[in-house]
Amino acid sequence: MHLGECPALLMSFGAEGPAKIPLSMLIVFVSAKLMAEIFERLNQPGIVGEILAGVLIGPSVLGWLAPNELLTALSDLGAMFLLFRVGLEVKSSELLKVGGTATIVACCGVVVPFVMGWGILILWGAPSNEAIFVGASMVATSVGITAQVLAAKGLLHAVSSKIILAAAVIDDVLGLLVLAVVSSLTHGTLNFLQLGLTAFLAVAFTLIVAKWGTHTMKRVTPHVEQKLRVGEAQFAMAMSLLFALSLLAVYTGVAAIVGAFLAGLALAESTGQRVGDLAHGVTELLVPFFLAGIGLHVDLTAFSSGSTALLAVIILVAAVISKFIGCGLGALSLGRTEALRIGVGMIPRGEVGMVVAQIGLGFGIIQHNIYGVVVFMSVATTIVAPPLIKLAYKKLLESGQAETPEEVFRLG
């Protein structure tokens, strides 16, 4: 995804050649951490600062960097390690226990945003296919943002957190199906056999790993430590599983980060603290690239026309409200507080919405300015959500029941 060329200024600093890697790392990492620091001092979530750092250094504002292969790779790896690290903190049995509620949450959270997005575009006068694609791009939650907020605040042990994680995984499978249906529909054909196969593969992969992964790794891990002679054998095994399941996830159609999350889940009850600690180092390094990478995609030039800007605001409000209502209603059986938390926790769309819009753009179904609207909605929901999540969990945070981040990601 190249939104623009690197400006001449940066080229002269060595954007190609041996300076490229340290320069990119320095700009992204330092700007993300600086903005996080500023936001923490303003009593705002640091994560929002890191995303906005991406907007700031990106093509829209300073133009220091544009998304390129290196930054995209680091961003993707950052998301994978983030979800892996979160998976390590969660027991799969507890996720499976809340599976029923999570499925309802996920389904409601797919239907309501789709209908709202589609409806708004139709009222706006957009062609039917474009409306369908925009609806589809509003469907899938990006679990990375919420997971990072919950992990950083020590809230992963709450029931609502587990429902959010499980619902986000199911959501990803549903999003895959919606995209498949939508892509077929707009091409006029709907192959039910292939659709059924896609659904089966994705569901089977996720369920099998969630259900038997932990058990399998409990039997495998002790042997790894005893039998292997390479240093840090458990970490080597964990990384191999992480990459293998991420790859399998992609092959079965779900996102790589779902595979990474499942790898963490599978290892949660068998590997020692040391694996978590080493993975935490990688996560700390790469998460700023994931967060700033989201912001880097914003292209404010798409809003040169006032009507597009208005549409962007409407779509953003609809994206927030629709997920909040859909997921909140789905979780209402747990009481209003929990429903509220789950509702806000599912708001961020992040990279998932962008991918759908990009496919629509590639098909020539989505106009360039509407693509900009979807990207804006995707990024803005990740910025709006963290303060809302903090607010929704305020009582729990103030009660002292939250673990400190040091307790969650402590060194052994």
Add this chain to the structure above:
Amino acid sequence: MHLGECPALLMSFGAEGPAKIPLSMLIVFVSAKLMAEIFERLNQPGIVGEILAGVLIGPSVLGWLAPNELLTALSDLGAMFLLFRVGLEVKSSELLKVGGTATIVACCGVVVPFVMGWGILILWGAPSNEAIFVGASMVATSVGITAQVLAAKGLLHAVSSKIILAAAVIDDVLGLLVLAVVSSLTHGTLNFLQLGLTAFLAVAFTLIVAKWGTHTMKRVTPHVEQKLRVGEAQFAMAMSLLFALSLLAVYTGVAAIVGAFLAGLALAESTGQRVGDLAHGVTELLVPFFLAGIGLHVDLTAFSSGSTALLAVIILVAAVISKFIGCGLGALSLGRTEALRIGVGMIPRGEVGMVVAQIGLGFGIIQHNIYGVVVFMSVATTIVAPPLIKLAYKKLLESGQAETPEEVFRLG
């Protein structure tokens, strides 16, 4: 550096698209660790297995992967983190103490290989300019390989280890100057002013950071921990310094890894164990990409002619012997055992020789088959050296005076 296209087999597995990152990570990481395990079981250094894994999966043998932007970036980052991690274990005052000996070692280790490489090519009947470039490509030690062996075996505290590290840094500055001279010479002009400026910048940067870096960071680090609100503030500061000094190193003309090493040195006496632990996680993940990345560059098809293969063997032998003799002689004042250790420790050429040869290739001065010879020499020296280093340090390893890797890279 693209040695070849990804074969069709791999493309069909998704070498582009969302599978690319997990697939590349999985292939490189797992093959490196598997080969390391096999080599450890054969009582050989695991590091050699990891380099050979790169040869195996590379264009020469299985053809699963070729060097590409992602792998090169991960490999470069791996080398940077490796040297950073090693720098964290070393006191700059101790390095400066051995500076005199290290300078003699580095100088002898530059002159002898250059003369031998140049002489062999002249006897071989190569044009004078080509001979000069091959000589230059044999000059610079790749400290990464030796550092990894010494760190993994717990030998970083030995005097000879410190001389090797210091000499390798000086060596890098000398290599830069040799390359500058050689590039100018072959173009017929030698700008002494520019050369002097290059030398001054590189030496000044290295000396200033080595001499005052530790002191500065001792004053800065406590404030960082107290004043900053972002999580893992010390780690964030360490990473910022790592990328900043790597970038400055590139701007002043030395390698990024020298800057990374200097960053580690500067932080060695001020940051807590936690920074080392988190950085260790990143190192454990990325070092296999650095090692396999070296092997990935081997292109055995360059040796289709018997005479080129013979030259490759002669150059390899010369590369090993010349560094061993040059550096060994330079360190003879420390006694034969230490001289032997330093002699073998300086043998690996790694990526540095390849870069010089590539520049020669770009100028049209080095023929393609001679480029293959230099790459072969660069990789083969990294494979030959680890067993020799193990042998040279045998007495120390058996005496139990070596720290275990767990002691060196322990978690607090």
